[in-house]
Amino acid sequence: MPIASETLLFGLALVASLGCGVNAGFFFAFSVVVMRALAERPAPEGISTMQAINVVVLNRWFLGAFFGTALISIAALVVAAGRWSERGSAWLLAGALLYLVGTLLVTMLFNVPRNESLKRLSPGAVESQAYWNDYLASWTAWNHVRAGAALLAAACFGMAMNV
Secondary structure (H helix, E strand, C coil), rough: CHHHHHHHHHHHHHHHHHHHHHHHHHHHHHHHHHHHHHHHCHHHHHHHHHHHHHHHCCCCHHHHHHHHHHHHHHHHHHHHHCCCCCCCCCHHHHHHHHHHHHHHHHHHHHHHHHHHHHHHHCCCCHHHHHHHHHHHHHHHHHHHHHHHHHHHHHHHHHHHHHH
16 A cells, blocks of 8 residues: 555544544543433423533534544545555444444434424423433433444544554
8 A cells, every 4th residue: 555545544544533532532421421410400400501501512622523523534434435445444434434323413313303302492391391301311322322433433443543
């Protein structure tokens, strides 16, 4: 494999692995700390806090890490498909697909719609309690999927650097 090609694969895998690791850690901490803490609070307090978190999380640092890793994953997917015969390409492709499907797509299909529904709730309304209980369980379950997919993607990108 030519040196430039090795450098491209290694660089993509390194940046993607780091991005996936950052996102995996963020989602993991959210699942095992933040959501558990919110579940222990009275529903109106948990709802209003999560509503605030869903506004604050839309910042350049989180969005840069989240969507930047998606862009790097798309580039890795293209490079892997175009250089399929080169060492590490299968790991690069696996990492890209895990991140794009298991993290990005899961976010868009499952977590964001729940956040949008939560945004419309009045924290003190009686009917909000039932949604909150379902939200805690379902949102967190899908967040576990995102954390696991990002962690596995990081491992795949790491393997792409070492074959």
